[in-house]
Amino acid sequence: MKKLINIFALCFIALSFIACQEDDEFTFIASPEQTADFTFTNSLAENYSLSPLVANNPAERFVWNEANFDVQTPISYQLESSTTENGTFSEVPGIGSISVTNQAVTIGNMITLANEAGLDNDPDTEAPNTGTLYFRVRAYVGSDAANVVEQFSDVVGLNIELIENTVEEVDLSTTWGVVGDATIYGWDAPDVPMWKTDLSGVDDQKYVAYTTLTDGEIKFRENEDWGNNYGGSDGNLVAGGDNIAVTAGTYKINIDLNELTYSMEEYSWGIVGDATPNGWDGPDVQLYYNGENNTWMAENVTLTDGEIKFRLNNDWGTNFGGSEGNLANGGDNIAVTAGTYTIIVDFENGTYTIE
Structure with missing residues (x-):
């Protein structure tokens, strides 16, 4: 495993795949008495595993309360990141200013921040593939980002890992x-x-x-x-x-x-089992198709000790189990241990990986 280094901070949701952990305190510097919960709508994994195969998928969504400037005025927010916890923060590229109190970040956004901070998923390079991204929210009065009447949240750090693309690309x-x-x-x-x-x-x-x-x-x-x-x-x-x-x-x-x-x-493929959040009855953890390698994939899937299978349309009419990375139609349940995983299923070649 490559050395952990500090890198950009990041914020993100996933329309799909993770579940709520604990809240961090969100304190505005300009009003020390004004505190609030920095609440995630999906639970945070201890580490985020980021694959370029699903760059457009959401990673996490940050949610915060409204800033208080003690006056009735429109307020804008910017999500900012830095390579270090106490370093210089700048606006996360591609996000922009918003008036709502939540912001989603895609896996692609996170990978871009990681790359800019020197992380790499190529095992042949000396660059590390793991690190910590640091984030905060800037609040300011009105819609002019140059307005210096502003407040800042506390800093939140998220650990990330860039995954090597080990799947053969087909490019469809x-x-x-x-x-x-x-x-x-x-x-x-x-x-x-x-x-x-x-x-x-x-x-x-x-x-x-x-x-x-x-x-x-x-x-x-x-x-x-x-x-x-x-x-x-x-x-x-x-x-x-x-x-x-x-x-x-x-x-x-x-x-x-x-x-x-x-x-x-x-039509949907999903993961079902007593190791998944919804058990054997579902709804299943959704898998997402990637035509760059003709596979189905889910990232940051939190499982408990137990078993899983893959099935079509939340129904047992078509289901796959197996062992040792090989799929079998209607096959045995797949035993897993508790953890957060990236799961790739290749129905064309009859294989699966759980990492």
């Missing part, structure tokens, strides 16, 4: 994506990525997306641009056609640009 990426108010990103970019369905790459006109939607509408477009887009109805695609109405759920979405058709079916 395409120029197509799903866009709409039913998607996590809305009608603006980035779009939900669509992946090639033919691993040989011969048929490049059939694409698939695995995503969770809300009630709303979607369309399909190329290069996150409206110059080439499809809508439609009843399974038929039309160039520039109507928005497609959808209901909330987790789906597998297929489009065929040769036949100009689309289909949607409820």
Whole structure:
């Protein structure tokens, strides 16, 4: 294990995978008497294992109370990070000022901070792959970030580890994506990525997306641009056609640009077992698809001593167990010990890893 060093501080949520631990005190310097809880909406793992395979997934969300300036005025907040606990803090790149009292940070955000601080996940380099990221929140009056009427929270440090990418890359990426108010990103970019369905790459006109939607509408477009887009109805695609109405759920979405058709079916892989937070009844811990290596993955999964399996759509109709990293359809439960893990499942090659 490489040496632990201090690095950037970080804050983050996960729309998916972790559960609430203890709160840290959040004290504003400008008003020493004003204290509040710095509360995480998901429980923090002792260490965050960060993989570039799921850079767009949320890591953690920081939540804090409103700052008190003893006067009725709009207040803005900035999430800041530093390489050391008592060092110079600066705004976390790509976040910006906000008026709400919470901020999500993605795994990609965290990896960027780690890289800037000198961490690396390449085992052939001398750089360490573990460290501590330090964060605080800046509150200031109004919307002008240059305003010096400001307060700062106490500093919170999170331990992180950069994981080496040991999965062979297949690269099923395409120029197509799903866009709409039913998607996590809305009608603006980035779009939900669509992946090639033919691993040989011969048929490049059939694409698939695995995503969770809300009630709303979607369309399909190329290069996150409206110059080439499809809508439609009843399974038929039309160039520039109507928005497609959808209901909330987790789906597998297929489009065929040769036949100009689309289909949607409820589809999700998850982890179930007495070692998971919800036991053998579920709902299961969701796995997320990655078309860069054609695998399903979950990070920072907290397990207890017990057993797990993998199943489709929170149902026992299709389930996999196994042993020693090999999957078996309907196979034995997989024994695990308590800890926080990165789990990768390769249904194509019948393997799994729990690290």
